[in-house]
Amino acid sequence: QLQLQESGPGLVKPSETLSLTCTVSGGSISSSSYYWGWIRQPPGKGLEWIGSIYYSGTTYYNPSLKSRITISVDTSNDQFSLKLSSVTAADTAVYYCARQYHYSGHTNFDYWGQGTLVAVSS
Amino acid sequence: QTVVTQEPSFSVSPGGAVTLTCGLSSDSVSTSYYPSWYQQTPGQAPRTLMYSTNIRSSGVPDRFSGSILGNKAALTITGAQADDESDYYCVLNMGSGIWVFGGGTKLTVL
Numbered sequence: 001q002l003q004l005q006e007s008g009p010g011l012v013k014p015s016e017t018l019s020l021t022c023t024v025s026g027g028s029i030s031s032s033s034y035y036w037g038w039i040r041q042p043p044g045k046g047l048e049w050i051g052s053i054y055y056s057g058t059t060y061y062n063p064s065l066k067s068r069i070t071i072s073v074d075t076s077n078d079q080f081s082l083k084l085s086s087v088t089a090a091d092t093a094v095y096y097c098a099r100q101y102h103y104s105g106h107t108n109f110d111y112w113g114q115g116t117l118v119a120v121s122s
Numbered sequence: 123q124t125v126v127t128q129e130p131s132f133s134v135s136p137g138g139a140v141t142l143t144c145g146l147s148s149d150s151v152s153t154s155y156y157p158s159w160y161q162q163t164p165g166q167a168p169r170t171l172m173y174s175t176n177i178r179s180s181g182v183p184d185r186f187s188g189s190i191l192g193n194k195a196a197l198t199i200t201g202a203q204a205d206d207e208s209d210y211y212c213v214l215n216m217g218s219g220i221w222v223f224g225g226g227t228k229l230t231v232l
Contacts (some may be wrong), residue, residue, distance in 0.1 A: 037221075039223075046209075046211065046223060046224070046225045046226040047160075047162075047168065047211050047223040047226070048223060049213070049221045049222065049223055052219070052221075060219030060220065062220070063220065064123075096167055096168075101173075105154070105156050105215055105217075106156050106173065106174045107156055107158060107173065107174075107213070107215050107221060108158055108170055108173035108174075108179070109158070109160070109168070109170065109213070110170055110173075110179070112167035112168060112169070113167065114167055115167055
């Protein structure tokens, strides 16, 4: 059974960089037809797609966050990571990692991590 | 700025039917946007209900169905049950490697 687990600091200071890692177990991150994505959810609000990465390193970013995001992949450890720079209180959210089936336009975020709350505060 | 619209809230009676919709601020939703639907209960990660408009995810009961209704994607729930009370989100594939979530619909069963 595929599992995803987010890890990283739960508290980040304003203007600093938020860094999270998602570890994939029970399957390979190098599987074809799958992207690996980050989605966030501010407290009491809806879901927002942040960005996705293919095992080859090809990335896709939300245009509204693109200038602050870096997503990378480590295939040897079946991990992918998110860095979000210059954070503010508006970046406080539960951050989810997810596997994203993608083939010829068809998309399905089919497996999700449990989510990790990251608060931005001094 | 692309906005994916959903009803903020909806209520349905137990045993009843409800259709939630997913629209675009500046276009009609078609199968070419490959709409998918997710259910989220408080404190839990979302789970897939439907993808590619009308393909039910594994384990999802056939009380849930997806379609295009007019210019929107639609998720229909029939025979509503208490545990259908959740938040429902649609996602559209905007192309060029961009996906957009709708604002979500809070469904109450009462």
